[in-house]
Amino acid sequence: MSHSSLFTAVSLGLFAGVTASAALAETSPLEQQLKDLDSFQVIAHRGASGHAPESSMAALELAHEWGADYLELDIQMTSDGELVAFHDDTLERTSNGEGHINDYTLAELKDLDTGSWFNDAYPDQVDDAFVGAEILTLEEIFNRFGQDARYYLETKSPQLNPGVEAALVKRLEAFDMIDTGRVLIQSFAQESLLTIHELNDKIPLIQLVWYYPSEEDDERLVEWTGVTPGPQEITDEDFQAVAEYAVGMGTNFIYEGEEVIDAAFIQKAQENGLPVHIYTINETDEMQRLLDWGVSGLFTDYPDRLIKLTE
Template sequence: MNTSIRLPLATALALGITAPLAAQADALEQQLADLQDFQVIAHRGASGYAPEHTWPAYEKAREMGADYLELDLHMSADGKLMVIHDDTLDRTTDGEGKVKDHTLEELKALDAGSWFNQAHPEQADDAYAGAEMLTLDEVIDRYGTDVRYYIETKSPERYPELQRALVETLEAEGLVESGSVVIQSFSQDSLQQVHALNADIPLVQLVWYYPEEDGDGLAEWTGVTPDPAEISDADFQDIADYAVGIGPNVTYEGEDVIDASFVEQAHANGLLVHPYTINDPEQMQRLLDWGVDGMFTNFPDRLKEVVE
């Protein structure tokens, strides 16, 4: 058999291809077991303390004991996977325009740190000025399998080649078989593409609930689920067909959009619940009481303190 053709792990084990795959199975099973415990997910790194998606933010998150570093991905004009949240440069760099309209060389010349000092003078540090935008390759080269990555993909219509480029990178660096990565997206299509490329990667479906314009109930941004008040087991099962978890917002303009019953129903359908982005200790404790399995936060030290 040509084992260079990728098989889902369970299929390969069933066929008796057990040599290097035994260790892979152990690592993947360990990751899934670890996900059953509470996970502290550093939202864009420790982005409450340092410029998001820069080395200082990631280093602080590691020092604070985060379980996962969250990375958002876009692509440069020359096809490099860039770590930045917005699809435009204006908010977090001294550049302008869309990420995808600039080459790697142009993006690396930008200052991705000074904005933070201006926006957050209480956390300002002269060392942040001039911080570079990072590529996914740079982050992996620095941390390897010493950290776990929680990577968000953007819409396939914006970057149709992103999913394949990402999976190929993760596979080449051994991050799937080492149980080092989770992929999340608001785009169901993106996640299903990733699942088709590598069924071993744990996936999390992001959802964002907001009031309908007529004021009658809630809508989900991309239509993945109905109003949480009307969500059924079948809706959760549709997500469980390709994902291990769901990542909801908790509030919209200060009003709850999910509650403890949402978490309970997700759990009953085999899904983890990782809400975003929780920075207030009282809110953290409330969600812990609901039984969530992890949270995204800009302040990993706060969440660690509440959890412990």
């Protein structure tokens, strides 16, 4: 080979390498997040809520330390417009307060003890450190974990939290959580998800569904809000309609001891561009069964169990 040919060959090789590197470099963090949804996702349900009070800093710290892919939280709005992580619409189950969470200011909610109930409910896991745990604001969570975590946030009970979508998008933008591929927004309310998209169409959305027997015919399954037909009747077109605005679906697997979806449902959703995340799976035998079905991710109160299975 002549010197000129050798130079040309080397130059072309270097150029190809540079071009390949440039192509790799062009994958944005948001695009990478969406690619990662093709892999199995460990979703820590309200943090590691099998080990510590749900939605508490202790539960989130454990899930993060163990390497969960997402910290999953329900976002509600206080009467003075602050966003907090709290599941129930009412305070009684997981705090020493009472009434609707939305009727209280952040300062009033901060006075509540949201940890002691866990010690009462799980006497074999008592930890004095849980006593007095505070309701967390979304900002406190972002300040603690920042860009080192991914967040799977639900617009909870949007009918009770008017304006929650705008407030949430504002916080996500302020903390630069969207372009950096740090957040998924989930909701049972399709309208809430579409509102999020109107505010910022780059935010990836997850449509939550809940299947259960129809009151008229218990042999026939229906979906809670009617966003899709029941699993026996769902078509490619139904999945595609969801895929027009969402990047995945979150569904129950069991209703009152009876399975409501199967491996074929998961496969059909995935073939139509919708990864399927199943809530909330805590027993390892069920985890393994769903892994064998090829599910895209699981919500769990015990991310440590799930991580051990998927290692």
